[in-house]
Amino acid sequence: MNAAQGSTQATAGPARGAWTRYLPVLLVGVGLVFVTLALGLLSRTAADANAFARLQPLLLGINGIGILVLLVLIGRKAWRLALDYRRHVPGSRMMLRAVGTFAVLAVVPLLVVYWLSLQFLNRGIDSWFDVNVRQGFADALTLSRSSLSLRMGDFLARTEGAARELSGESEIGVVVRLDSIRRANGAEEMIVVGANRRLVAFSSSAGAGALPMLPGEDVLLQTRQDRPFVSLDPTGDGGYGVFTAAPLPGRAPSEEPLVLVGQYAIPDRLAKLAEGVQGASAQYGRLTYQRPYLKGTFTLTLTMVLLLSLLAAVYGALFWAQRLVQPVQDLIAGTRAVAKGDFETRLSLPSRDEIGFLVTSFNEMTKRLARARAETELSRAAVEKERANLATVLARLSTGVIAFEPDLHIRSMNAAAGSILGVDPEQVAGVALADASRLNRWLGQFLDRVGERLQSGQAEWREQVPIHDEGSRRELMCACTALPVVGETAGGFVVVFDDITTLLQAQRDAAWGEVARRLAHEIKNPLTPIQLSAERMRRKFLGSMNEKDAQVLERATHTIVQQVEAMKGMVNAFSEYARAPQLALEPFDLNALVSEVAELYRAGEAPVQVELTLEPGLEAVEADRGRVRQILSNLLKNALEALEGTPDPAVQVITRRTEWHGQPVVQIEVVDNGPGFQRELMGQVFDPYVTSKPKGTGLGLAIVKKVVEEHGGRIEAHNGPEGGARVLVALPLNEQSRAQLGARETRKSEPRRERA
Amino acid sequence: MAPVALADEARFEVRSAYLEPVDGVMQLNATLELGLSSTAQEALRDGVPVTLTLESQLRRNRRFLPDATVAEIEQRWRLQYHALSDRWLVTHLNTGQQTSWPTQVAALEHLSRPRGVPIIDAPLLRDGATYEASLRATAEVGGVPDSLKMLMFWVQWQRTTDWYTWTVRP
Numbered sequence: 001m002n003a004a005q006g007s008t009q010a011t012a013g014p015a016r017g018a019w020t021r022y023l024p025v026l027l028v029g030v031g032l033v034f035v036t037l038a039l040g041l042l043s044r045t046a047a048d049a050n051a052f053a054r055l056q057p058l059l060l061g062i063n064g065i066g067i068l069v070l071l072v073l074i075g076r077k078a079w080r081l082a083l084d085y086r087r088h089v090p091g092s093r094m095m096l097r098a099v100g101t102f103a104v105l106a107v108v109p110l111l112v113v114y115w116l117s118l119q120f121l122n123r124g125i126d127s128w129f130d131v132n133v134r135q136g137f138a139d140a141l142t143l144s145r146s147s148l149s150l151r152m153g154d155f156l157a158r159t160e161g162a163a164r165e166l167s168g169e170s171e172i173g174v175v176v177r178l179d180s181i182r183r184a185n186g187a188e189e190m191i192v193v194g195a196n197r198r199l200v201a202f203s204s205s206a207g208a209g210a211l212p213m214l215p216g217e218d219v220l221l222q223t224r225q226d227r228p229f230v231s232l233d234p235t236g237d238g239g240y241g242v243f244t245a246a247p248l249p250g251r252a253p254s255e256e257p258l259v260l261v262g263q264y265a266i267p268d269r270l271a272k273l274a275e276g277v278q279g280a281s282a283q284y285g286r287l288t289y290q291r292p293y294l295k296g297t298f299t300l301t302l303t304m305v306l307l308l309s310l311l312a313a314v315y316g317a318l319f320w321a322q323r324l325v326q327p328v329q330d331l332i333a334g335t336r337a338v339a340k341g342d343f344e345t346r347l348s349l350p351s352r353d354e355i356g357f358l359v360t361s362f363n364e365m366t367k368r369l370a371r372a373r374a375e376t377e378l379s380r381a382a383v384e385k386e387r388a389n390l391a392t393v394l395a396r397l398s399t400g401v402i403a404f405e406p407d408l409h410i411r412s413m414n415a416a417a418g419s420i421l422g423v424d425p426e427q428v429a430g431v432a433l434a435d436a437s438r439l440n441r442w443l444g445q446f447l448d449r450v451g452e453r454l455q456s457g458q459a460e461w462r463e464q465v466p467i468h469d470e471g472s473r474r475e476l477m478c479a480c481t482a483l484p485v486v487g488e489t490a491g492g493f494v495v496v497f498d499d500i501t502t503l504l505q506a507q508r509d510a511a512w513g514e515v516a517r518r519l520a521h522e523i524k525n526p527l528t529p530i531q532l533s534a535e536r537m538r539r540k541f542l543g544s545m546n547e548k549d550a551q552v553l554e555r556a557t558h559t560i561v562q563q564v565e566a567m568k569g570m571v572n573a574f575s576e577y578a579r580a581p582q583l584a585l586e587p588f589d590l591n592a593l594v595s596e597v598a599e600l601y602r603a604g605e606a607p608v609q610v611e612l613t614l615e616p617g618l619e620a621v622e623a624d625r626g627r628v629r630q631i632l633s634n635l636l637k638n639a640l641e642a643l644e645g646t647p648d649p650a651v652q653v654i655t656r657r658t659e660w661h662g663q664p665v666v667q668i669e670v671v672d673n674g675p676g677f678q679r680e681l682m683g684q685v686f687d688p689y690v691t692s693k694p695k696g697t698g699l700g701l702a703i704v705k706k707v708v709e710e711h712g713g714r715i716e717a718h719n720g721p722e723g724g725a726r727v728l729v730a731l732p733l734n735e736q737s738r739a740q741l742g743a744r745e746t747r748k749s750e751p752r753r754e755r756a
Numbered sequence: 757m758a759p760v761a762l763a764d765e766a767r768f769e770v771r772s773a774y775l776e777p778v779d780g781v782m783q784l785n786a787t788l789e790l791g792l793s794s795t796a797q798e799a800l801r802d803g804v805p806v807t808l809t810l811e812s813q814l815r816r817n818r819r820f821l822p823d824a825t826v827a828e829i830e831q832r833w834r835l836q837y838h839a840l841s842d843r844w845l846v847t848h849l850n851t852g853q854q855t856s857w858p859t860q861v862a863a864l865e866h867l868s869r870p871r872g873v874p875i876i877d878a879p880l881l882r883d884g885a886t887y888e889a890s891l892r893a894t895a896e897v898g899g900v901p902d903s904l905k906m907l908m909f910w911v912q913w914q915r916t917t918d919w920y921t922w923t924v925r926p
Contacts, residue, residue: 141839141840144840145840145842148840218858231841231843231856231858232840232841232843233841233843233856234838234840234841234843234845234854234856235854236847236852236854240841274840277840278838278839278840281803281839281840282803282836282839283803284803285801285802285803285804285839286802286803286804288802289798289799289802289803289804293911
């Protein structure tokens with residue numbers, strides 16, 4: 001796999017989009033702007049209560065929104081941190097410590113600033129109500145009143161003077177003169193009121209359309225008691241008017257009392273000054289009233305701003321702690337991934353500081369590890385491939401190969417070795433040599449010999465090792481060599497061996513064939529002239545000799561003829577052994593043939609009991625009937641000859657249908673109760689001229705074996721558990737099974753032949 | 757900090773009210789008990805204005821339907837101490853007309869007896885119908901920003917009388 005394709009990006013948490021990543025930064029930025037704005041507004045309002053009143057909702061709104069947003073953000077981060085801490089996520093403890101440190105570092109100065117600001121605000125507000133200020137306002141009011149009192153006294157004097165001028169005038173006279181008197185005194189309005197607030201006369205600078213302002217009963221009551229009235233009244237438009245009232249003197253008790261009411265305007269300049277003093281005083285009075293509320297509100301607002309700042313500081317602590325810890329968490333995650341074998345982990349570069357250098361080094365390390373692993377993988381794959389190839393070669397090899405550890409444990413064994421030694425290669429892998437010897441007789445004999453060699457320190461040797469069991473003998477050609485020691489890999493030994501039994505058999509067969517052919521050619525030809533010559537000598541000289549000589553001649557020629565006949569028989573037997581196979585295959589009833597041949601031997605003079613155990617309904621066998629008859633004859637003859645001298649001699653012939661290597665075969669088993677095969681001849685009983693009988697030629701079983709093999713069958717010779725010989729012959733049932741078994745034998749023997 | 761602005765044991769209620777036709781106009785005359793708390797009186801002396809609002813309603817009773825409001829009048833006055841002139845100013849905020857009084861008692865006395873407040877033209881009232889007139893007064897401390905009032909929500913910035921209701925049969 002391409003390293004680039006397999007590379008992964010290690011992150012501590014789930015993948016986050018750019019929007020999610022930058023949202024907190026954006027919110028914090030906006031929050032900082034708002035906090036700055038709020039603090040700026042607050043500092044402005046500290047000097048201006050009206051501005052505070054205007055900006056208060058804005059401040060509260062900003063703070064409220066900010067606090068809500070921050071609470072949500074902090075809650076999210078704190079919840080995630082708590083979960084990470086509980087799950088022991090790497091880096092969570094470090095982040096908690098970092099958050100705590102940052103929070104303390106940020107919160108403590110904020111609290112100090114808060115306390116100082118609170119003091120400043122309270123003192124600032126209290127300074128508005130300083131005793132000197134209050135006294136200043138009171139003095140200003142007194143001064144203004146004094147100034148206005150002079151004017152008021154002057155206006156009252158004018159009204160009283162006018163009243164005196166009008167005294168003694170009739171009501172008509174009052175009406176006529178009032179306007180001129182008003183003008184003369186500079187009054188805005190003058191009216192003369194009688195009893196029950198009856199308007200007697202009226203004059204106003206506003207003209208005739210103006211409505212007179214009648215005085216109240218309290219004013220009239222006061223003036224009738226001969227106490228003039230004067231008051232200063234704000235006009236509502238920022239001006240001031242002086243309201244005066246004085247009785248018209250000299251009125252008779254019987255006459256209706258009249259009161260002159262005059263209104264004068266305070267000059268604009270003076271009125272403005274007075275209004276300024278009044279306004280400031282009123283404002284001060286309102287502030288005095290609002291003072292506790294203002295202080296509370298300021299404190300509340302400042303507390304909200306502080307809360308906002310605190311939350312922002314805590315969030316900032318969380319944010320920066322996460323920024324600080326994130327690369328470490330990534331590194332931990334990356335290290336764990338590497339520990340688990342994921343060398344494709346690559347970390348994103350957080351910054352160009354020390355952490356960035358660490359991350360770069362980590363990435364370089366994983367890159368090199370990945371490259372090294374890839375190279376190792378390639379090497380391993382090459383080794384595996386070679387090993388697989390070797391295993392395939394070894395598996396297909398007909399030569400057995402066994403590898404031993406230096407401590408003589410079996411390291412491995414190929415299939416051919418298992419097949420030759422009759423053992424499962426998997427079963428013996430890792431087993432000590434001494435233990436493996438007990439698994440199988442062939443294996444035991446083989447390993448015993450190998451063990452002797454190896455334990456004696458012989459590492460390089462070559463030897464032909466015979467192994468045998470009850471029925472067969474094998475010859476193994478072994479070669480041993482020491483394996484080289486590579487690095488820490490132990491050397492050990494490898495033993496290579498071939499089953500050369502077939503090869504040797506073939507060699508023997510060929511040799512005996514040649515012997516037989518030569519015997520037939522070189523010996524048989526002179527035998528006839530020898531016999532004829534002997535008979536001729538007998539005929540010619542027998543009659544002319546005396547009786548004693550004639551008897552000698554008779555015995556000599558008889559012996560010659562008899563021995564020549566014997567030699568002819570032997571030569572014919574060898575000829576039969578050496579002849580070329582010409583099979584005339586045809587289906588026939590094997591049981592019938594067995595019965596027929598057995599009957600011949602039952603009819604003989606030998607008192608041998610021949611018992612037949614024939615499988616009923618046995619299928620017809622496709623074979624050369626004559627050759628099979630020869631097989632049966634030889635086997636029975638061999639058995640009968642072996643039974644000479646045996647009490648109660650008996651031969652049993654058994655036929656049965658069975659399978660051999662999955663192919664249908666008929667099995668002929670000839671069992672006798674004789675002495676059996678000699679143990680030292682086991683494995684050689686089918687060789688020519690090998691016999692334990694005094695009269696045998698040693699070719700009977702050899703011919704049988706040859707005929708059986710010509711039919712593609714198999715022959716085995718054993719000794720029974722209770723004595724006696726037991727010969728098993730398996731013949732293919734038909735041409736198809738013969739072909740299959742022949743092909744198998746060909747496959748099995750081909751490589752050996754090639755090597756041979 | 758004063759816990760309350762207007763709340764006190766002083767009575768604050770509509771003692772009596774009636775409508776009378778004057779020159780074809782149904783006019784309201786009422787007598788109020790405008791007891792202000794000592795805190796409020798102090799605030800008044802500091803120049804803080806107090807606003808008096810009279811809300812009057814006239815509804816015609818209907819048998820099967822909800823009563824119909826035929827007139828709804830709101831009159832507002834402001835009482836404020838004028839330190840320079842040492843006078844108590846009563847300003848009718850609907851008309852801007854201002855009167856001054858030498859004492860707080862006189863000014864409150866004036867405010868507590870509203871006379872001739874026009875409610876509805878008399879011809880607009882149906883003969884035989886039954887009307888229900890209601891009146892209530894509200895005194896509110898002025899000179900405090902609304903935002904401050906909102907923030908200091910636990911302070912009783914105003915007092916309102918119960919509705920004073922009576923039947924009118926033209």
